Amino acid sequence: MIFVNERSFDKMTAIILDNNEADACKLSDLLNEGRQGIHVSHQFNNLASFHEFCKGNAAKVDVVFMDILFDGANVFDQIDVSKLCNNVIITTHQKDFAVKAFRENVTDFLVKRIEKKHLWEAIEKAKSFGFDLKHAVL
Numbered sequence: 001m002i003f004v005n006e007r008s009f010d011k012m013t014a015i016i017l018d019n020n021e022a023d024a025c026k027l028s029d030l031l032n033e034g035r036q037g038i039h040v041s042h043q044f045n046n047l048a049s050f051h052e053f054c055k056g057n058a059a060k061v062d063v064v065f066m067d068i069l070f071d072g073a074n075v076f077d078q079i080d081v082s083k084l085c086n087n088v089i090i091t092t093h094q095k096d097f098a099v100k101a102f103r104e105n106v107t108d109f110l111v112k113r114i115e116k117k118h119l120w121e122a123i124e125k126a127k128s129f130g131f132d133l134k135h136a137v138l
Contacts, residue, residue, distance in 0.1 A: 087126035
C-alpha cells in the first residue's frame with residue numbers, strides 16, 4: 001500500500017487498485033493534474049492490502065479506480081464489486097471484461113492508455129451518481 005495523503009472533505013476521495021505501480025502512479029498524476037475534485041488517498045498493488053484497508057475504511061472512499069487482473073485471476077472472482085461503493089471505475093488493458101464490468105454495475109470502464117477526456121467523463125458520471133456509500137464487509 002502507498003499512503004498518499006489525508007482526506008479532504010471538499011473532494012471525492014478515491015483509491016487506486018492496480019497491480020502495476022507505474023500505471024497507478026500515472027493515473028494518480030492524471031487525477032491530480034486535472035483538478036476534477038478527486039483526492040487520491042491510497043494506492044494498492046495487491047488485493048490483500050486492498051481488502052485489509054476496506055475492512056475499516058470503506059466509508060472513507062467515494063470512488064475506486066480498479067484494474068481487473070491480479071495474480072492471474074480477475075477481480076470479479078475475488079471481490080463483490082457492486083458492494084464496494086457507488087462508484088467503481090475500471091481501468092485496464094483487458095477489453096474483454098467490459099460486459100462483465102457493466103453487469104457488476106461499475107460506473108465506467110476505461111481502457112489503458114487512459115485518455116484525459118474519457119477520465120474526466122468518468123469522473124463527472126461518478127459525481128452525478130453521488131457519494132452515497134454501500135457499507136459492506138468485503
